[in-house]
Amino acid sequence: MDWKSARFLLASTATVVVASQVAKKLCKYFFNFNKISHPEVVSDDACSEVFNIKNREINDVILFSDDVVRHTIKVPPNKDVTICESRELNCFKLIKYIKSARETLDVCMYLITSSEIAEQIIRLGQRHVLVRIVADSDMADTPPSQIKKLKEYSFIQVQTNNKSILMHHKFCIIDGPKAVKRKNILKAYAEKLNIHAQFMKHNVKQIKTKQNKGFVMSGSLNWSTQAMVSNHESVIVTSHPNIVNKFEKEFESLWVEDESAILSSL
Template identity: 30%
Template sequence: MTMFFNKIGKTLLVILSIAFASNVAYKFYNKKKRKERSEINEVIMFSSGGSNLKQSKYTRFQISNSMDRLLHYLNSPRSSIDICMYVITSQDFANVILKLHIRGIKVRVIMDADMAFTSGSVIKRFHKYKIPLRWMKSTYLMHHKFCLIDTMDDVEKKSMPLVIMGSLNWTNQALNGNWEDVVVTSQKDLVRQYKTEFERLWLQFKPIVDLT
C-alpha cells in the first residue's frame, strides 16, 4: 500500500513539475512576443523611380510609400523631437515640424552653419516661430543626419523613444530622386548613443539668435 501511494505521489510530482515548466515557458514566450511587438526596427529605402506615388494623410500631394512611412514617424512625437540635420529644404518636413512646435511638442534643431543658408533652407521659417536652433561656424561640416523622438527625460512612459538615422538629408532631391536609406529603431542602446551625441553638440554649438 505504501509503495502504491509512493508511486502516485511521484506521478503527481512529475505532472505538477511539467505543468509548472509549461506555465513558465508559456509566460516567457508571451513576454518575448510582446517585447518583439513593442520594438520598432524598420528600414526605409528611397530610390529614383522606385516607388509608385500614393495619397497620404500627411500632405495634400501624392508621395512615395517611403516618404509616407517617414512622415508617419515624424508625426508621432508626444513629447519631443530633436533634429540634427546637415540641410533641410523640404517644405513638407518643415510643415510637420512647425505643426509639432505649435502643438507644444519640444523641438530642437541643429544644422550645418553654411547649409543653413542654402537655397530653399527652412531655417528662417523655424527662426520666425522661435524654434530653438543651433550651429557651429567651422571649416568642417556638421554632416549628421539623424532625428530623436520622445527621448527627453520627462517623456511619458507610454511613448516609445526612437532614433531615425541614415544617409537622407531632408531635401526634395533626396526624398524624390536620390538613392537613400533610413533606419528607424527603438533599440535602447542606439537611441541612447544618438541622444548622447545630440546633447553633446547642443552644449557645444551656439544658438542662432539673429538671421538678419
C-alpha cells in the same frame, strides 16, 4: 412503393445534393473573388501600418529606390524588419514617423529644404512638442533651406554648428528618454517661477500619461525634396535603447544649452 416512385425519389435527392454542392462552390468562388478584387482588405502590416504607436517596438528600413518592393525579414531575436520601397510611400512613412512625436523632437540634419517636413515640425511645436534642431551653418541660409523659416517660431529652438568640422549628420531622435526628462525638469522649473501655474497645479487633478518609447531615424537622407524624389537613399529606424542612447549623447555634444530660450519655448 413501386419502382417509378423510388426512381423519382432517388432522382430528386440527387438533384438536391448536386444543387447544394454547386451553391457551396459558387459561394466559395465569389468569396475568394471578393478577397482578390479588394486586396486592401487584407492587412498588409509591412506597409499599411508603419509601427505600433502604443508599444513602439520599431525596427524599420526605408529605402528610396526606383523599384517597388514590399517585404519583411526576420532579425533575431524574433524582430521584424520592414522594408517598403516606393518613393511616395516612403515619403509618407518618413513624415508619419516625425508626426508621431509626443514630447520631444531632436533633429541633427545637414540640410532641410522640404517645406512639407518643415510644416510638420511647426505643427509639432504648436502641440507643445519641444523641438531642437542642429543644422550646418553653411547650409542653413542657403536657399531653399527651411531653417530661416523655422527660426521665426519661438517654440522651435534652432542652432547652427559653427565648428570647423563639417556637421554632416542626418538623424533625428523622437521622444528620447534624456530629452523627455530634460523637458520635464524645465517644465517643473518654469511652473515654480509661475505663481499662477502653481495655483492651477494644486487645484487641477493631474493626469498621468504613459511615456512613449523613444526611437531614432538615421541614414544617408537629407530632409530635402531632391533626396526623396531623385536620389538613392536609406534610413534606418529603430527603438533599440542602446542605439537611441548613443544618438542622444551625440546630439547633446553638439547642442549648446540656453536656458532663456528653453523657458520661452515651454
